Structure formats: C-alpha cells, structure tokens
Amino acid sequence: MAAFDRLNDGSNDAPRLRVQQTFWGMIKLPMNAETEWTLDEKFARCKDAGLEGVECWLSDDNEKEVTEALKRYGLRLALGHRPFKLEDTQKLIERAVRVGADYVMAQPADAYTSVDVVAKLVTEGRKVANDAGLCYFVETHRNNFTETIPQTLALIERVPEIRITADLSHFVVVGEFYGWEAERAHERMLPILERVSHIHGRISNGEQVQVDCGDGSTPWARFFVKLWALAMQNWKVGAGPGDILPFSSELGPPRYAITTPGGQEISDRWEQGLLMTRLAKEAWESA
Known part of the structure; x- marks a missing residue:
C-alpha cells in the first residue's frame, strides 16, 4: 500500500508541489459575464497561468469532450466521486484507467452512515x-x-493507512474556527494533516466556507497558509524521488460563491484562484 500514499511520476526528480485547477471551479467564469468561457478558453487560461492539471468529475456525456481538450493543452487529469457502495468506485476506476487519470479522490457516503460501513x-x-x-x-x-x-478521526482510527484530500475549509466552517490559539485547530487536525496527499485550495473565515482573501494578507488567509504548511511539512517526511503533492484551487460558483440578492458575484474567482496557488507556493517554501 505504501507505494500509493503519494502521487509519483516515476522520475528521479525531487519531491515537488503541483498546482492545478478544478473544473467545477471554472463554472460561470468570467465573473458576471453574459457569455461563459469556452472549454478551450478555460484550459488555455490554466496553461497560461502555469497550472499543470484539472480535477474533474466526469460523466459519459462530457468525458470525450473534456479529456480531448485537456490533451490539447497538455494538462493532467484527476477524477473525483462520491461513493456509497463499492460499485461506485469500481465504475470510477474503469473511467480513470480509460482516460489516463493520475489519481482519484472520494467523498465517502454521508454523516448518517456508520463508521464501520465507511x-x-x-x-x-x-x-x-x-x-x-x-x-x-x-x-x-x-x-x-x-x-x-x-x-x-474516528475513520482514521479504523483505517490508519488512509490518505487524505484536505479541503480544510469545511472543517473550519463546521467547527467555526477563527484561527485563535485557544481553539487548538492545528492540534485537533494533526492526525489528519499527517495523512494529507492532496490539498484543495479554498479558504473559510469560520462563518462562510469560501471568502475573498484580498491580496492574501487577511487573518483567515494567514491561518490557512499555516495549516497547509503543516500538511506539506508532514507530506515531505518520507517523500522520495518523483513524489508530487497536488494542490487544486477550488473556488466554487454560486451558491458557494457569495452573491448580491440579484445573483452577481462580489469576488473574482479566477483571480482569487490564482491567489490560492500563490499562497500554496508560499506554504510549500515555509514547510
């Protein structure tokens, strides 16, 4: 199992960070425009921004179109799914092998499913x-x-070898964390951060799951940089040649994105997504 704890490209290169984008996070871009970017425009912008891949949830309807566009721009692919039964994962793996995905991630079941089942x-x-x-x-x-x-943590106790895609914004909004020392957020998350092999770039302020971080100097942005750096520091322990830590900017469209009553977004998700990658690189350097 240990060989699959980290994404590896088979090279002798030093362990590295790979910044990428989520397909879902590019819905309804550009901001408040009448016409959405085409698939080619979206992927061309990813390539121009130095992003290396796109994370997707594919269906039979869009698999061919999306994967062919990714190949045109030399972008890597990862696949996500939400399994309730093993057959869900089996179907995903069939697709992942068919389209040449680098890795898969799972959002397992729901909070009402027993830990034994999950x-x-x-x-x-x-x-x-x-x-x-x-x-x-x-x-x-x-x-x-x-x-x-x-x-x-209960799941980790049952499956200690588990590897995590860390979308920490959910923990922060559910736990209503503000980044205060007395909250012990880093300590409480540590067994999870020790198992991170993939990070989603979204920042919560403890009340909303996705907020604008300005230039990255806001308190909630600095709190997340510290969390990401701790996860990266733990990932680097034991990392070897060819190992890759993917970081996917994932700023969702409305209703994730905050809007005016008329439905207009108040934050430029594309620019904020690029900020996520800059903050990820900063966390990597400090890890």
Whole structure:
C-alpha cells in the first residue's frame, strides 16, 4: 500500500508541489459575464497561468469532450466521486484507467452512515484503485462522513493507512474556527494533516466556507497558509524521488460563491484562484 500514499511520476526528480485547477471551479467564469468561457478558453487560461492539471468529475456525456481538450493543452487529469457502495468506485476506476487519470479522490457516503460501513468502503475502494495502479485519497468535505474532525478521526482510527484530500475549509466552517490559539485547530487536525496527499485550495473565515482573501494578507488567509504548511511539512517526511503533492484551487460558483440578492458575484474567482496557488507556493517554501 505504501507505494500509493503519494502521487509519483516515476522520475528521479525531487519531491515537488503541483498546482492545478478544478473544473467545477471554472463554472460561470468570467465573473458576471453574459457569455461563459469556452472549454478551450478555460484550459488555455490554466496553461497560461502555469497550472499543470484539472480535477474533474466526469460523466459519459462530457468525458470525450473534456479529456480531448485537456490533451490539447497538455494538462493532467484527476477524477473525483462520491461513493456509497463499492460499485461506485469500481465504475470510477474503469473511467480513470480509460482516460489516463493520475489519481482519484472520494467523498465517502454521508454523516448518517456508520463508521464501520465507511471504513469498509474506503478500504475496499483504495484496494480497487491501487490494483489499477492509482492513488486513492479520501476528501474531507461537508455532507460526507468526513464533514467533521471527530468523524474523520474516528475513520482514521479504523483505517490508519488512509490518505487524505484536505479541503480544510469545511472543517473550519463546521467547527467555526477563527484561527485563535485557544481553539487548538492545528492540534485537533494533526492526525489528519499527517495523512494529507492532496490539498484543495479554498479558504473559510469560520462563518462562510469560501471568502475573498484580498491580496492574501487577511487573518483567515494567514491561518490557512499555516495549516497547509503543516500538511506539506508532514507530506515531505518520507517523500522520495518523483513524489508530487497536488494542490487544486477550488473556488466554487454560486451558491458557494457569495452573491448580491440579484445573483452577481462580489469576488473574482479566477483571480482569487490564482491567489490560492500563490499562497500554496508560499506554504510549500515555509514547510
């Protein structure tokens, strides 16, 4: 199993950070425009920004169009899914192998599913993925079993070898963290941060799951840089040649994005997404 704890490109290169974008996060861009960017415009902008891949949830309807566009721009692919049963993961792995995805991530079940069921689901799902030569990461996310720190810790106790896609914005908004020392957020999350192999770039201020961070100097931005750096520091322990830590900017469209009553977004998600990658690189350097 250890060979699948981190994404690896098979090279002898030093362990590195890979910045990328989520497909979902490019819905309704550019900001408040009458016409949305085409698929080619979206991927061309990713390429021009130095992003290396796009994370997608594909269907039979868009698989061919999206994967062909990614190839045109030399962008890598990762796939996500929300499994309730092993068959969900088996179908995803078939698709992942077919389209040449680098790794897969899972948002497992929901908060009303027992830890026994979820532990079995992610253990068997990881085996299916690993048998196909793919890493399998479990995402921390609201409306999944992993929506809270205590539930995620309970899952780790059952499946200590689990590897995490850290979308820490969910923990922060559910736990109503403000980044204060007395909250012990870093300490409470540490067993999770020790298992991170993939990070989603979204920042919460403890009240909203996704907020504008200005130039990155806001208190909530600095809080997340510290969290990401701690996860990266733990990832670097034991990392070897060819290992890659993917960081995916994931700023969602409305209703994730805050809007006026008329539905106009108040923050430029594309520019803020690029800020996420800059903050990720800063965290990497400080890790």
